Amino acid sequence: MLFLAIKNLVQEKTRLLISVGGVAFSVLLILSIQGLYQGWSNKIGEYIRTVPADYWITQTGATDMFHTPSVLPLTVRDFLAGVDGVGSAKPFSGRRVAFAHNGKDINLYVIADDTENNVGAPARVVEGKSVPGKGEIIIDRVVGRSQDIRIGDTIPVAGRELKVAGYSEGGYILSFSFAFATKEDAESILQLPGATNFFLVTVKNGADPAAVVSRIEADPAVDAISKDRFVENNTNIVRDTFLPIILVLLLIGIAVGMTVIGLTIFTSTIEKAREYGVLKAIGVSNRQLYTVVIEQAVTAAVLGYVVGAALALAVSAAAGSYVPEFITEIRWLDAAWILGVTLVMAVAASLLPVRRLSRIDPAEVFRA
Amino acid sequence: MNVVTVQDVSKTFGSGHTAVTAVDHVSLSVEAGDIVLVMGPSGSGKTTLLSMIGTLMSPTGGRILISGQDISTLSPAQLSRLRLQEFGFVFQTFNLLSALTAEENVMMPLLTAGVPRKEARTKARAALEQLQLGHRLRNLPRDLSGGEKQRVAIARSLANDPRLILADEPTANLDAKTGQDVTLLLCGTACRENRAVIIVSHDQRLRTAAKRVITIDDGRLSTEEAGEHNLHCSMHPEAAPA
Ligand SMILES: Nc1ncnc2c1ncn2[C@@H]1O[C@H](COP(=O)(O)OP(=O)(O)O)[C@@H](O)[C@H]1O
Numbered sequence: 001m002l003f004l005a006i007k008n009l010v011q012e013k014t015r016l017l018i019s020v021g022g023v024a025f026s027v028l029l030i031l032s033i034q035g036l037y038q039g040w041s042n043k044i045g046e047y048i049r050t051v052p053a054d055y056w057i058t059q060t061g062a063t064d065m066f067h068t069p070s071v072l073p074l075t076v077r078d079f080l081a082g083v084d085g086v087g088s089a090k091p092f093s094g095r096r097v098a099f100a101h102n103g104k105d106i107n108l109y110v111i112a113d114d115t116e117n118n119v120g121a122p123a124r125v126v127e128g129k130s131v132p133g134k135g136e137i138i139i140d141r142v143v144g145r146s147q148d149i150r151i152g153d154t155i156p157v158a159g160r161e162l163k164v165a166g167y168s169e170g171g172y173i174l175s176f177s178f179a180f181a182t183k184e185d186a187e188s189i190l191q192l193p194g195a196t197n198f199f200l201v202t203v204k205n206g207a208d209p210a211a212v213v214s215r216i217e218a219d220p221a222v223d224a225i226s227k228d229r230f231v232e233n234n235t236n237i238v239r240d241t242f243l244p245i246i247l248v249l250l251l252i253g254i255a256v257g258m259t260v261i262g263l264t265i266f267t268s269t270i271e272k273a274r275e276y277g278v279l280k281a282i283g284v285s286n287r288q289l290y291t292v293v294i295e296q297a298v299t300a301a302v303l304g305y306v307v308g309a310a311l312a313l314a315v316s317a318a319a320g321s322y323v324p325e326f327i328t329e330i331r332w333l334d335a336a337w338i339l340g341v342t343l344v345m346a347v348a349a350s351l352l353p354v355r356r357l358s359r360i361d362p363a364e365v366f367r368a
Numbered sequence: 369m370n371v372v373t374v375q376d377v378s379k380t381f382g383s384g385h386t387a388v389t390a391v392d393h394v395s396l397s398v399e400a401g402d403i404v405l406v407m408g409p410s411g412s413g414k415t416t417l418l419s420m421i422g423t424l425m426s427p428t429g430g431r432i433l434i435s436g437q438d439i440s441t442l443s444p445a446q447l448s449r450l451r452l453q454e455f456g457f458v459f460q461t462f463n464l465l466s467a468l469t470a471e472e473n474v475m476m477p478l479l480t481a482g483v484p485r486k487e488a489r490t491k492a493r494a495a496l497e498q499l500q501l502g503h504r505l506r507n508l509p510r511d512l513s514g515g516e517k518q519r520v521a522i523a524r525s526l527a528n529d530p531r532l533i534l535a536d537e538p539t540a541n542l543d544a545k546t547g548q549d550v551t552l553l554l555c556g557t558a559c560r561e562n563r564a565v566i567i568v569s570h571d572q573r574l575r576t577a578a579k580r581v582i583t584i585d586d587g588r589l590s591t592e593e594a595g596e597h598n599l600h601c602s603m604h605p606e607a608a609p610a
């Protein structure tokens with residue numbers, strides 16, 4: 001009966017357009033927000049993943065780089081180096097610093113580029129110097145572009161004038177971005193005399209990581225967090241912000257999609273009540289008629305989904321180059337579950353028309 | 369065996385002092401090849417009787433046998449199947465599906481019965497060509513004249529090789545000449561293929577085609593006479609008597 005469903009849909013072009021448009025809008029909304037969530041999660045993790053460490057050692061209770069402050073005395077390094085199974089232990093210093101430049105607020109996560117220990121280098125430098133010199137800083141290209149800060153410009157970072165020496169990439173995270181200064185400059189900006197924020201620990205080949213962790217955590221002042229876990233803790237911040245938004249938009253999207261499909265299919269069913277009555281009279285079973293209506297809803301929904309998904313892909317490709325915050329990643333998995341939701345929504349929207357259909361009396365078709 | 373046996377059937381709508389008895393103790397049998405013209409004034413119960421024979425409405429009294437089977441024992445799904453396979457319906461208002469072409473309208477009962485698409489198309493074409501609609505296959509109902517629409521409806525009613533065709537005032541929305549032509553076409557086709565037809569109509573000229581003429585008055589069967597039963601089998605050149 002699919003052919004009848006499609007013929008009925010195509011016959012009522014305006015109504016089809018409305019229902020496809022409604023579903024497309026919902027899919028665009030949900031897929032984009034899900035794509036942003038995924039994109040931002042990845043972005044936050046991107047730099048942290050490049051930092052060479054098996055374990056991040058934090059001040060007890062600190063779980064991530066952004067929300068929970070961690071300050072450790074440099075003396076912890078000797079303790080860590082002495083722990084059986086630890087290959088290396090290097091300090092990693094960095095935190096958010098805010099300042100105004102040309103009347104605009106700028107938020108940098110300043111990291112000490114410790115060339116001696118080979119820790120805290122930018123992931124990728126795309127322009128200018130790749131290692132900051134004294135009084136210099138490397139900033140993310142996105143910030144350079146959006147705030148009109150050029151290489152060679154001077155910016156006041158926490159009261160110190162630093163010259164921008166290069167642009168790095170991949171460190172732009174929504175409200176702030178990673179920036180890299182020499183160890184000495186960073187220490188004075190971050191105000192960390194004799195202290196650092198984290199230690200990066202590698203585990204010796206053949207050593208049992210779990211045993212190493214428990215030996216490190218024997219010191220009640222520190223926690224050892226595996227690299228994967230640490231990345232996850234940081235990206236969870238995005239998840240916690242996003243999930244409620246996604247949930248709300250999902251509900252709005254489902255409501256819009258269901259209403260539009262439900263109403264268009266329902267009015268079409270009422271208008272065609274007589275034709276459905278004729279079909280009943282000539283021997284089409286109720287089951288087959290219900291199928292026609294459900295197929296109409298599902299076809300409209302699938303068309304809407306295709307249009308919405310195509311729009312979401314186009315928007316995410318186009319918007320990213322204008323709005324740096326618009327970092328999206330549309331995954332097959334997300335596309336699939338959203339398709340699933342769309343289909344369920346279409347079937348649910350058919351329930352009312354199906355009920356209407358069940359009440360049509362085929363004897364009526366003999367009445368002129 | 370009779371195609372239809374109506375035994376002492378009544379139909380009362382409503383109850384108490386508003387009750388209307390539309391069909392009042394009617395008995396009737398129809399055999400294969402019968403062409404029965406049902407006449408009677410408006411409101412006499414013709415449509416109600418036809419609806420009950422067509423299993424679209426159940427009687428409040430008596431029983432109806434289709435090919436010997438009491439239809440009150442059948443489930444709604446079985447009745448659906450019965451209508452699909454044994455009956456063809458022709459209505460006063462044509463009742464074609466507006467989104468489908470002439471050809472697709474005729475394919476509809478075939479597809480519903482599970483006939484493969486290609487075969488359904490071939491059959492639908494042949495049926496329409498037989499009714500001189502070969503040039504209208506791809507037209508939507510809104511582009512067809514009344515007579516053409518009714519011929520499409522006749523092709524649709526014949527699609528599944530029904531044993532019985534039920535036509536309720538098939539000519540009422542057509543001009544006299546077209547109405548008669550179309551009905552004679554239906555009777556001729558049915559007669560050649562040994563199908564039974566029950567036609568409700570006011571058109572006296574259909575007496576020429578009918579084998580039996582039944583008159584209903586106020587829900588009761590008042591008279592039954594023989595029709596002239598000529599011409600109709602030879603309406604079509606192929607079926608012309610030697
Ligand atoms: N669904 C119904 N409910 C109540 N009364 C009905 C219904 N259908 C028909 N009737 C009544 O039954 C009688 C016969 O109607 P009908 O069978 O349509 O007659 P005809 O087809 O001969 O004009 C009429 O009085 C009509 O008002």
Ligand SMILES: [Mg+2]
Nearest residue numbers: 414415416536
């Ligand atoms: Mg009537």
